[in-house]
Amino acid sequence: MMKMLPFLQSGPIGIRKESKDCIEENRQLGNPSTSVAEQVPVCPEPSEDWSKDQVKKSEKQEAACRHSRTSSITSNGSCASAGESPEKGKKGLIGILKSALKKKKDSKPLSVKQIMDLIEENKFPDAAQHLIVLEKSLSIKSEEELKTSQQDIESVYEILKRKVFDILKDSVLLAAAKPDLLQQAVDALKEQEKEDQNYLSESLPDQNMQSRPRKWKEVWMATVKESVETRMKDTRRTPTTENLSTAGQNLLHMGRTMKEDLTVVVQLIKQLYPPEFNVCSTYAELYHNYFASQLKKTAESQLEDKDIYLLLSWVHNIYPNDIRKDRVLAKELEKVKLGSLLPSSLIKELEKKYLGSEEATVKNCLSRCLETEIQRWKKDQEPEKLDGHFHSELAILAIQNIHGGQKRADALSAALGEEISPCLSRELAAFLKSYKDAFEDFKEKNKKQRFYKPILIANINNCRNFRDYAEKNIAEKDDDKVSILSTLSDIENSGFDVLLQQLFAQLKPIYKKFTENKWDSSDEIMNEIIKTTRKYISDFQTLNDPFYKAVIEKIHVHLVKEYIVRLLKRRVSLKSPAQQQNLAQNVSKNAAALEAFCTNHGSQATWLNSALPKLAEIIRLQDSGAIKIEVATLATAYPDIRKRHLEAFLYIKANLTRGELKSILSYLADGAVSTPSGAPLFSNINVS
Numbered sequence: 001m002m003k004m005l006p007f008l009q010s011g012p013i014g015i016r017k018e019s020k021d022c023i024e025e026n027r028q029l030g031n032p033s034t035s036v037a038e039q040v041p042v043c044p045e046p047s048e049d050w051s052k053d054q055v056k057k058s059e060k061q062e063a064a065c066r067h068s069r070t071s072s073i074t075s076n077g078s079c080a081s082a083g084e085s086p087e088k089g090k091k092g093l094i095g096i097l098k099s100a101l102k103k104k105k106d107s108k109p110l111s112v113k114q115i116m117d118l119i120e121e122n123k124f125p126d127a128a129q130h131l132i133v134l135e136k137s138l139s140i141k142s143e144e145e146l147k148t149s150q151q152d153i154e155s156v157y158e159i160l161k162r163k164v165f166d167i168l169k170d171s172v173l174l175a176a177a178k179p180d181l182l183q184q185a186v187d188a189l190k191e192q193e194k195e196d197q198n199y200l201s202e203s204l205p206d207q208n209m210q211s212r213p214r215k216w217k218e219v220w221m222a223t224v225k226e227s228v229e230t231r232m233k234d235t236r237r238t239p240t241t242e243n244l245s246t247a248g249q250n251l252l253h254m255g256r257t258m259k260e261d262l263t264v265v266v267q268l269i270k271q272l273y274p275p276e277f278n279v280c281s282t283y284a285e286l287y288h289n290y291f292a293s294q295l296k297k298t299a300e301s302q303l304e305d306k307d308i309y310l311l312l313s314w315v316h317n318i319y320p321n322d323i324r325k326d327r328v329l330a331k332e333l334e335k336v337k338l339g340s341l342l343p344s345s346l347i348k349e350l351e352k353k354y355l356g357s358e359e360a361t362v363k364n365c366l367s368r369c370l371e372t373e374i375q376r377w378k379k380d381q382e383p384e385k386l387d388g389h390f391h392s393e394l395a396i397l398a399i400q401n402i403h404g405g406q407k408r409a410d411a412l413s414a415a416l417g418e419e420i421s422p423c424l425s426r427e428l429a430a431f432l433k434s435y436k437d438a439f440e441d442f443k444e445k446n447k448k449q450r451f452y453k454p455i456l457i458a459n460i461n462n463c464r465n466f467r468d469y470a471e472k473n474i475a476e477k478d479d480d481k482v483s484i485l486s487t488l489s490d491i492e493n494s495g496f497d498v499l500l501q502q503l504f505a506q507l508k509p510i511y512k513k514f515t516e517n518k519w520d521s522s523d524e525i526m527n528e529i530i531k532t533t534r535k536y537i538s539d540f541q542t543l544n545d546p547f548y549k550a551v552i553e554k555i556h557v558h559l560v561k562e563y564i565v566r567l568l569k570r571r572v573s574l575k576s577p578a579q580q581q582n583l584a585q586n587v588s589k590n591a592a593a594l595e596a597f598c599t600n601h602g603s604q605a606t607w608l609n610s611a612l613p614k615l616a617e618i619i620r621l622q623d624s625g626a627i628k629i630e631v632a633t634l635a636t637a638y639p640d641i642r643k644r645h646l647e648a649f650l651y652i653k654a655n656l657t658r659g660e661l662k663s664i665l666s667y668l669a670d671g672a673v674s675t676p677s678g679a680p681l682f683s684n685i686n687v688s
Contacts, residue, residue, distance in 0.1 A: 109134045112152045119160050122181060124188035127160055132195050135211075154211065164188045165219060169227045172261045175268035186272045192216040221282065228286040231257055232294070247298050247307045251314055254294060258287040259323050266332050280332040288338045291319075295341050299350060305357040308350055309408065315341050315350075316412045351416060358405050359423045365401040366431040369394055370438060377442050380449045383458035390458040390542045394435075395465035402428055402469070425480040432466065432487040439491055443498055453499065453539065460495040461544045463488045496551055503536040504558060511562045515571040522586040523593075529559065530597045537601055553605040556598040557681070560608045563590065565685055567615060568648040575654040577622050583652065584620035587612055607679060610637055619652060624660040628667045635668055640683040643668055648687045 110118075110130045118127040131153060138149055167174060167185040174182045196213035231237075238253035265283045273279045299311055319341055324333050340347070373394040383390045402424050410417035439459055446452060467488050474481045510532065513525045533555060540551050567587070574580050591612030598605070614634045621627050635641055646668050650661060 109137050112156055115156055116159070119156070119163060122163075122184055124160065124164055124184045125191055127156075128188040128191040131156060131160065132191065150211075157211075157214075160188065161216070161219070165223045168220060169223050169230075171224075171227065171269055172231065172264050175264050179268065179272075182269075183272055189216055189220055190274065217277070220277075224282060225286050228261075228283070229290055231261060232287070232290050245304060245307055247301075247303065248310050250294070250298070251310060254291050255314065255318060255323060258291055259326060259329070262287060262323075262333075263326075263328050266328055270332075281336045284333055284336045284338065288336075288341075292341045296343070296346065299342055299346055305354075305361070308354050308357065309412075311342075312347070312350055312354055312412050312416075315347060316416075351412075351419075354412075355409075355416070355420055355423065358409065358420060359427060362401050362405040362424060363427050363430075366398055366427060367434075369397045369401070370431065370435055374438055374442075377446065377455055380446075380451055382451045382454050385542070388542065389461055389544050390454050392458040392462050394459075395462040398428075398431065399465060399469050403473075406473075421475070422478055422480070425474050425478050425484070428466075428470070428474075429480040429483045429487070432484055432491075436487055436491050436494075440494065443494065454542065456495050456498055457540075457542050460492055460547050463492050464544050464546060492547065492550070496547075496554055499540065499551065500536075500554060500558070503533065503555070506532055507558075507562065511566055514563070514566040515569050518572050519583055519586050522590055526590045526593050530593065533559070533597070534601075549602050549604060552598065552601050552603045556594075556603040556605045556608055557679075559594050559598065560611055561681060561684060563594070563612060564615070564682070567652065568645060568685065568687055570648055570651045572652055573654040574652055577655070580619050580622075580653060580655075584616040587616035587619065591616065605679075607637075608681070611681060615649065618649070622655075624656070624664060628664055631664060631668055638681050640680050641668070642682065644687045645682050645685065 110133075112134070115127050115130050115134065118124075118130065134149075135153055138153075164185045167181060168189065171182060192214055193216055196215065196217075199212040232254050235250060235253045238249070238256055240249060241252060244252065262280075262284060265280055269283075270279045295311065295314065298307075303311070323329065324338070342350075373392065376392075383392055385391060405424050406417065406421060409420040443456070446455075449455070467485065470481060470484045470488075474484065507529060510525060510528050514522060517525070537552070537555070540548055543551060572583070574583060591609075594612070595609050598608075611634075614630060614637065618627055618630050618634070621630060631646065643665055647661075647665055650656060650664065656664070
């Protein structure tokens with residue numbers, strides 16, 4: 001630019017000697033395909049040894065050379081002659097540039113061969129531009145010339161079109177590998193679309209332009225669609241995944257292809273096009289439509305259960321969350337109303353099939369779990385211990401199956417999770433009833449097994465896991481929850497009864513000694529009861545803590561109840577207050593010993609602690625009014641006591657008159673205590 005300053009500052013236009021070489025050189029630049037930059041001649045620089053006179057002499061000549069340069073940029077190869085009118089020089093630089101632009105407009109179009117060369121060089125937009133110029137030049141030709149030239153142009157157009165759209169078809173592959181080549185193809189497309197719009201906007205379109213509009217944009221749409229379908233069909237590009245069916249593999253390929261390709265479109269291809277092409281929307285809709293059409297075909301075919309679940313996973317979860325909400329794609333896809341991959345009616349049909357198959361799957365798994373457990377019982381092997389407690393895998397495996405079914409449904413949708421929940425509760429309830437039946441059968445038929453009791457304990461411990469799961473995961477409104485908890489209580493109590501059966505059988509003759517000896521040596525008898533019970537309790541420590549406390553409470557209830565039974569046997573009748581005082585004292589001592597023993601072993605049945613002391617107090621009291629008050633207190637603490645119980649107990653107090661006895665008994669009305677509110681004690685005692 002600095003070297004051109006002398007020319008821009010020179011005076012009147014003239015031609016110096018050295019400019020003739022420049023003129024000759026420009027006359028040889030007749031190839032219109034040569035770029036503008038290539039057509040600008042390079043004039044020789046003045047030698048440093050020129051004299052000042054020579055410089056001054058050449059100022060007019062340098063101005064002429066400047067004119068020659070400007071003309072050569074816009075002419076078809078010839079510099080201005082030295083004989084041009086001086087009026088042009090007076091116009092200055094602006095006039096010269098206007099003249100140059102006019103000459104450019106009137107320049108001769110490139111030949112077909114030259115345009116073909118541009119195509120071969122992948123200069124598609126240049127070729128498109130020159131084809132448009134050549135196409136427009138036909139309007140001045142004769143009919144015969146027009147026919148020949150039009151055929152030539154259309155042939156070149158077809159070649160250009162084929163090359164451009166071959167490249168555009170592979171846009172996803174070329175966007176990163178050859179972005180410049182892809183840009184050339186896109187620019188050629190833009191040129192043709194622009195010329196179509198220009199043609200359509202003309203009030204009187206040129207009748208010789210019969211090939212317009214060429215509708216390359218429509219071809220582009222069809223090409224993108226073909227490209228999308230080709231890539232979505234080519235499953236070889238996605239590595240095979242183990243345990244996936246053919247349908248599953250196809251879904252994986254299409255989903256992966258759509259996500260990866262749209263990422264390329266958003267990041268690399270979109271910027272190559274003008275906004276009116278709506279590139280992202282176009283690609284997204286085409287990928288979505290193809291994916292949806294193939295998914296519909298798959299959904300309407302015969303599918304395995306796992307493929308039904310997989311289809312629903314794509315519809316409800318993978319497609320909307322992993323693809324449409326992808327960090328790169330979300331913003332663009334939000335602008336496109338893509339909708340669901342499947343019609344709602346077809347989704348409902350698939351969901352119905354899924355729920356049925358899921359419930360059947362869970363049912364079969366639970367059945368196999370129970371059968372495995374039953375076979376384990378028959379082997380008469382000691383169960384494993386976990387933290388010192390006998391343990392079975394049945395509850396863990398069963399709950400895993402129930403929870404797995406719930407989790408799979410939740411993963412599809414919250415609605416499906418809610419819908420399957422009562423189905424799974426129903427299956428759990430049915431399973432536990434089968435489990436209870438199998439447990440009862442084992443109890444009756446395998447009493448001689450070496451590890452009979454440890455197996456019972458392991459199964460009682462199972463109930464804790466089932467109960468915890470039901471209480472935390474099954475809604476209160478679910479009708480099966482009550483059934484489940486009731487069945488678990490039946491299993492627990494059935495197991496406790498067997499475990500305690502032998503202990504209670506051994507305690508029975510010991511308790512008889514109280515009445516047989518009329519409570520003489522009651523301390524020794526109570527010590528024997530405690531000693532026998534302690535031996536059994538050590539075996540119960542392999543129960544889980546809640547069940548250990550429960551069985552200790554059952555023992556506590558039994559020990560107190562059996563003691564009361566002895567007091568109601570009508571075997572002891574004492575007339576003297578001294579005898580009654582002595583008996584009351586023995587009962588109080590025995591009660592204290594029982595309470596201490598049971599409490600020390602973990603019993604929390606504190607509600608039992610006042611039963612024997614209150615009975616002892618009734619024995620001790622001699623005033624009928626005081627006895628009535630104590631009876632009322634007893635009835636408040638143990639509302640299941642009945643008149644028959646009190647009458648049998650008062651047999652001990654032989655010094656009561658008939659009137660006093662009747663008055664005391666009437667004080668305890670059966671109607672007032674007909675609905676026990678606490679734990680049962682007297683209601684389990686039969687009075688002969």
